[in-house]
Amino acid sequence: MQTTRSYIFNGFLLLxxxxxxxxxxxxxxxxxxxxKQNVWMHASQAEIGRDSINIFKxxxxxxxxxxxxxxxxxxxxxxxxxxxxxxxxxDNIYKVDKKKYDRNFWYRIAFKTPANYQNDQKLWLNFEGxxxxxxxxxxxxxxxxxxxxxxxxxxxxxxxxxxxxxxxxAVLVHWPQxxxxxxxxxxxxxxxxxxWMPYVPGLLMGITDNVYLSTSGAVTLTDPWVRTKVPSSxxxxxxxxxxxxxxxxLDKEGELTGVIxxxxxxxxxxxxxxxxxxRTFTLDTNKFKQFIISNPKLWWPNGYGDxxxxxxxxxxxxxxxxxxxxxxxxxxREYSYDTIGNVFHISINGKxxxxxxxxxxxxxxxxxxxxxxxxxKLKLHKDMNLNxxxxxxxxxxxxxxxxxxxxxxxxxxxxxxxxxxxxLPRDIFAFNHNAVEKIKRYRNHPSIxxxxxxxxxxxxxxxxxxxxxxxxxxxxxxxxxxxNSHSDALTGSGPWTNFDPQWYFTKYPGGxxxxxxxxxxxxxxxxxxxxxxxxxxxxxxxxxWPRNEMWNKHFFGESAANAxxxxxxxxxxxxxxxxxxxxxxxxxxxxxxxxxxxxxYEGWLHHMWNDASGVMTWMSQSAYPSFVWQTYDYYYDLNGxxxxxxxxxxxxxxxxSYADNSVKVxxxxxKTYDKIKAVAEIYDIKGRKLKDYTKNxxxxxxxxxxxxxxDLYTIxxxxxxxxxxxxxxxxxxxxxxxxxxxxxSGSRWTSSYTDNQWVSVDMGKTEQISQVTxxxxxxxxxxxxxxxxxxxxxxxxxxxxxxxxxxxxxxxFSKTNARYVRMYALSRATxxxxxxxxxxxxxxxxxxxxxxxxxxLFLKDEKGNTLSxxxxxxxxxxxxxxxxxxxxxxxxKVSSKMSQNxxxxxxxxxxxxxxxxxxxxxxxxxxxxxxxxxxxxAMMNDDYFTLFKNESxxxxxxxxxxxxxxxxxRLEVTPYNNRKR
Numbered sequence: 001m002q003t004t005r006s007y008i009f010n011g012f013l014l015l016x017x018x019x020x021x022x023x024x025x026x027x028x029x030x031x032x033x034x035x036k037q038n039v040w041m042h043a044s045q046a047e048i049g050r051d052s053i054n055i056f057k058x059x060x061x062x063x064x065x066x067x068x069x070x071x072x073x074x075x076x077x078x079x080x081x082x083x084x085x086x087x088x089x090x091d092n093i094y095k096v097d098k099k100k101y102d103r104n105f106w107y108r109i110a111f112k113t114p115a116n117y118q119n120d121q122k123l124w125l126n127f128e129g130x131x132x133x134x135x136x137x138x139x140x141x142x143x144x145x146x147x148x149x150x151x152x153x154x155x156x157x158x159x160x161x162x163x164x165x166x167x168x169x170a171v172l173v174h175w176p177q178x179x180x181x182x183x184x185x186x187x188x189x190x191x192x193x194x195x196w197m198p199y200v201p202g203l204l205m206g207i208t209d210n211v212y213l214s215t216s217g218a219v220t221l222t223d224p225w226v227r228t229k230v231p232s233s234x235x236x237x238x239x240x241x242x243x244x245x246x247x248x249x250l251d252k253e254g255e256l257t258g259v260i261x262x263x264x265x266x267x268x269x270x271x272x273x274x275x276x277x278x279r280t281f282t283l284d285t286n287k288f289k290q291f292i293i294s295n296p297k298l299w300w301p302n303g304y305g306d307x308x309x310x311x312x313x314x315x316x317x318x319x320x321x322x323x324x325x326x327x328x329x330x331x332x333r334e335y336s337y338d339t340i341g342n343v344f345h346i347s348i349n350g351k352x353x354x355x356x357x358x359x360x361x362x363x364x365x366x367x368x369x370x371x372x373x374x375x376x377k378l379k380l381h382k383d384m385n386l387n388x389x390x391x392x393x394x395x396x397x398x399x400x401x402x403x404x405x406x407x408x409x410x411x412x413x414x415x416x417x418x419x420x421x422x423x424l425p426r427d428i429f430a431f432n433h434n435a436v437e438k439i440k441r442y443r444n445h446p447s448i449x450x451x452x453x454x455x456x457x458x459x460x461x462x463x464x465x466x467x468x469x470x471x472x473x474x475x476x477x478x479x480x481x482x483x484n485s486h487s488d489a490l491t492g493s494g495p496w497t498n499f500d501p502q503w504y505f506t507k508y509p510g511g512x513x514x515x516x517x518x519x520x521x522x523x524x525x526x527x528x529x530x531x532x533x534x535x536x537x538x539x540x541x542x543x544x545w546p547r548n549e550m551w552n553k554h555f556f557g558e559s560a561a562n563a564x565x566x567x568x569x570x571x572x573x574x575x576x577x578x579x580x581x582x583x584x585x586x587x588x589x590x591x592x593x594x595x596x597x598x599x600x601y602e603g604w605l606h607h608m609w610n611d612a613s614g615v616m617t618w619m620s621q622s623a624y625p626s627f628v629w630q631t632y633d634y635y636y637d638l639n640g641x642x643x644x645x646x647x648x649x650x651x652x653x654x655x656x657s658y659a660d661n662s663v664k665v666x667x668x669x670x671k672t673y674d675k676i677k678a679v680a681e682i683y684d685i686k687g688r689k690l691k692d693y694t695k696n697x698x699x700x701x702x703x704x705x706x707x708x709x710x711d712l713y714t715i716x717x718x719x720x721x722x723x724x725x726x727x728x729x730x731x732x733x734x735x736x737x738x739x740x741x742x743x744x745s746g747s748r749w750t751s752s753y754t755d756n757q758w759v760s761v762d763m764g765k766t767e768q769i770s771q772v773t774x775x776x777x778x779x780x781x782x783x784x785x786x787x788x789x790x791x792x793x794x795x796x797x798x799x800x801x802x803x804x805x806x807x808x809x810x811x812x813f814s815k816t817n818a819r820y821v822r823m824y825a826l827s828r829a830t831x832x833x834x835x836x837x838x839x840x841x842x843x844x845x846x847x848x849x850x851x852x853x854x855x856x857l858f859l860k861d862e863k864g865n866t867l868s869x870x871x872x873x874x875x876x877x878x879x880x881x882x883x884x885x886x887x888x889x890x891x892x893k894v895s896s897k898m899s900q901n902x903x904x905x906x907x908x909x910x911x912x913x914x915x916x917x918x919x920x921x922x923x924x925x926x927x928x929x930x931x932x933x934x935x936x937x938a939m940m941n942d943d944y945f946t947l948f949k950n951e952s953x954x955x956x957x958x959x960x961x962x963x964x965x966x967x968x969x970r971l972e973v974t975p976y977n978n979r980k981r
Contacts, residue, residue: 027325030114032169032211034070038109040207041065042074045104045172055108056140058166068107071129073206074173075101076366087366088625088634090540091553093198101202104174110166114213121215122247123161125169127153129209129397132176132187138169147427148186148434149208149397150441156247175205185417185425186434189393190361195560197365197624198553204367209397217323218248219273221316223440224326227478230334230349236296237285238332242314244271245278254318256281261311262297265290271316298349299331299446300409301387303356303651304670307331307409307446331406331446337480339489344520345613346411346449346480352702354608354668356601356649357388357413358620358631359523362395365624371400376937377621378404380632383939384642385649387411390485390522390616393419393455394438405447413450413522413616414442415485416467420457432466439474451475453483456493456513486511491519496618496629497564498526498571498596499778500879502746502837504603505659508733510832516733518604518612525618526596527556527563527628528641529589532582533925533934534633538625545582556627563628567778568592574807577882580980587979591881591921593640594944595873597631601648602655605666608704617645636937643944647870652699654678654707654857654868659746662709663857667699674698676867678707679858684851685883687918687948713743714851714876719769720761720821720841727751727759731833740839745878748777751825751833760822761839766790770815771842772799773808774823775878777835780806781825784834788818795822804829808878812845837878850877852884854918854946871946873920887977890915892922892947894973900961907957911973913947920946921976926957929968935959947975 032038043065045052054060068077078084078101087093117123125138129149136143136153139162143155161167176184180192180203193199222243229237238260246252252275257268267288271281285291297308314326336347346353358381363369369377378401381389389405390413405412416435425431442448453459453467464483471481486493492511503509508517511524535544543550547569551557556565572579572588579585597617604615622630631642648655651669656662663680667673680693695707713721725737729752737759739747751757772786786799798813806829821841825834857870875881896909907926913919921944926935938959945953 030213040068040109042068042107070207075202107171113161113163124214125155131208133174135172147430150434150437176203220324221326226330228332236293238291240283244273246273258314296332299333302409330444344489355614357616359390362623374400374404378408382408384646402445411449415452418454486513490514496525496562501599502658504599520613521615523618527568532586590640594644597641598644598648654859665699666704672700677860681856683854718840724762728757750835758824772811773840775838776806779830779832779835781834782829783826785824789820850875850880889978909955912952919975925972929970
């Protein structure tokens with residue numbers, strides 16, 4: 001079996017950057033990352049034993065060593081060598097002997113001294129990161145220690161290299177050791193397993209970042225840093241901070257010259273640096289008036305403007321020779337922050353930004369995401385209309401991640417390496433040094449918006465104070481330091497399981513820790529099951545169906561209890577009917593993924609600035625083949641969650657509220673739209689229009705304005721509809737008693753957090769009744785009674801339930817006369833109160849199946865062009881969509897063609913529904929016609945769309961040409977109607 005993902009891109013190669021003066025030696029970089037010329041090998045320290053001294057010698061025979069990939073990890077090298085089974089498949093990774101990898105390893109490479117290196121230059125050996133520590137030796141000489149994956153090593157090897165023969169670089173890498181949280185930090189905390197990835201043998205130990213040689217003169221440039229201020233949209237100012245380092249015994253004088261582009265802004269400054277000193281020089285507008293920029297090209301987050309970038313090329317000359325060069329990228333922007341109303345807000349360039357984000361646990365669980373693959377991942381996030389990624393516990397350490405975020409306008413909530421455990425790292429000084437290195441390394445990136453100390457806790461003393469001072473000193477306080485990821489003007493973390501769509505709209509979708517409300521939520525999520533095609537790639541066929549322990553190995557079971565897999569499966573069963581097999585389950589899961597993930601964002605957007613300032617899903621990308629917390633899966637299949645998020649997060653967006661049936665125009669962009677029209681159309685499942693609504697609106701930037709409220713109530717024989725309600729108690733954070741009879745399945749009443757609570761309906765007169773229906777929120781009553789009364793004083797029991805499982809309870813009993821009907825909750829199923837969406841009363845026992853309604857929304861400009869569209873399905877009975885299963889199969893007409901532009905192929909297709917039946921949730925997949933394999937990764941404009949009679953949809957799919965290699969493609973176009981029955 002293939003052990004790596006077929007789409008893994010070539011590792012990032014640090015190519016030699018040559019910058020020369022007219023006659024003097026070149027300043028250059030030479031990559032030592034793995035390639036055909038640079039061959040790294042590794043073996044465990046224990047296996048080498050006393051033979052260790054010989055590894056420093058040229059000609060050492062390392063035939064028993066394993067070929068290493070640098071940057072990379074030890075365990076993955078054994079996988080690549082075929083010495084371990086594919087860790088993605090089944091439970092293979094759980095069967096690995098951890099002792100084989102949970103120990104120290106020697107890395108070794110033989111390299112030639114660069115031919116262009118001259119004796120009057122310095123030659124440096126550079127490391128960008130190892131996990132967790134390393135001892136570095138060159139030709140048998142100990143150079144020093146690396147301590148943490150942010151600790152950059154830079155060793156002067158000018159007098160150690162041999163120009164006549166191979167140089168032997170040997171690195172002893174120490175594994176992180178257990179326990180991990182927080183003892184081993186700075187490291188990849190989740191490597192010891194989490195509820196979304198398995199334990200990785202070796203704990204991701206290895207040379208995890210680039211290694212290279214570089215040349216310079218006597219003086220080097222270190223961490224140049226451009227700070228930007230934006231007092232107005234048409235003016236900005238720059239400040240350049242440069243550290244000079246003199247590694248010689250003589251004072252040195254020189255000249256710093258630089259050019260900033262665009263604008264061709266040039267400058268120069270004479271400087272003196274003392275022997276063996278390193279210090280910072282500041283250039284600002286006091287002397288350099290060209291650092292005041294008129295009409296700057298500002299950096300904006302996705303949706304609010306273009307993420308414009310500038311470059312600054314620096315050169316330091318000593319005695320007429322180029323001593324060092326640096327080129328950095330930066331964005332002109334200025335962040336500001338407030339906690340007005342005890343809600344955290346972020347502004348950029350004076351514009352408040354509504355946060356629509358996602359959490360990254362890891363870029364890939366074996367650190368196999370490199371180089372160009374980050375560009376793909378961030379392009380997908382831009383396409384989903386997200387504008388922030390939380391780098392959870394600092395688990396992504398690669399520069400390419402930050403560069404891609406800059407490029408696509410994705411802000412970063414950047415955590416340090418602590419997780420709510422009341423213990424300090426074993427080496428707090430190494431931790432703090434790595435924190436400083438991280439700030440200095442990445443502070444030029446305009447995408448970084450927040451530095452965060454601890455996941456769901458506060459850093460233990462003294463780290464909290466140190467981290468705050470680090471940000472203040474080494475980032476000049478230009479970005480906010482947030483000590484705790486879910487408190488201090490934030491609304492907690494979670495929940496991480498799916499809820500009914502209306503829950504995200506109603507007061508309040510509570511989290512754990514933090515403040516009450518929508519506010520700013522740094523993580524909240526839901527299980528997200530894969531498509532069947534992805535499911536087959538990592539699940540053994542004998543474990544496909546029914547659900548079993550192998551599913552749990554991929555986090556659909558006890559191992560991911562926070563994701564609520566039981567609840568997820570129950571939601572599928574209730575809403576779409578019990579699955580007939582794994583294919584049916586995966587298909588229905590995509591519908592659940594769409595509605596839940598769309599509702600999550602739309603619930604926050606519905607309350608934009610009225611408490612809500614942003615939300616980030618847990619998680620927005622997949623590090624391991626699993627069934628939880630993702631928008632696209634490990635194989636880059638864009639599942640239903642992707643399309644739900646993409647639709648909800650449109651910069652200009654029209655949406656329906658499950659809670660009150662209002663339709664709002666939400667504008668989370670930097671533009672104002674005048675003279676646009678909001679349109680709503682309601683249909684039955686046969687495509688017959690039931691109602692429509694239209695209103696001319698104006699949508700200002702950063703607003704969520706109501707256009708109209710739709711009447712969607714269809715059950716007219718409910719005796720409780722709009723009738724008065726009383727209750728024992730009502731919780732502060734949610735609802736009111738009348739919510740249970742208002743006909744809106746999104747509004748709810750919630751009691752206080754105790755047992756023996758009740759809610760009572762007054763029908764106004766005595767009625768003969770025989771059925772009550774209760775639509776429970778997640779906080780339901782485990783045991784309860786239905787009681788009736790004529791005077792609201794003397795109650796008699798007509799029904800008792802001792803083991804309710806929530807959801808929808810349809811309660812029947814012998815016909816009886818009563819005016820008042822109440823639910824009396826004896827005990828709760830959760831720690832919260834009891835919560836009800838709808839309480840319905842009927843004379844006769846209702847047997848009519850729930851009816852599904854289809855809602856189409858549009859925003860149109862003056863010319864009738866569609867600016868935004870949206871689509872929902874709802875039911876006359878609480879989230880019961882089983883009527884969809886009655887849709888007859890349809891044959892869709894599909895035409896397509898493929899074109900090529902450079903290294904990209906594009907398939908342009910038109911899908912038309914010429915039948916009289918609605919084609920519901922049409923899935924389009926491009927496949928290799930010869931192999932049947934999906935063409936992934938690919939960018940698409942739409943999927944899981946619904947077509948009414950004679951409607952068409954234009955689909956555009958683009959992907960790397962190499963994915964087809966001259967072969968033909970086929971489009972598989974399948975509506976939900978055509979599922980296997």
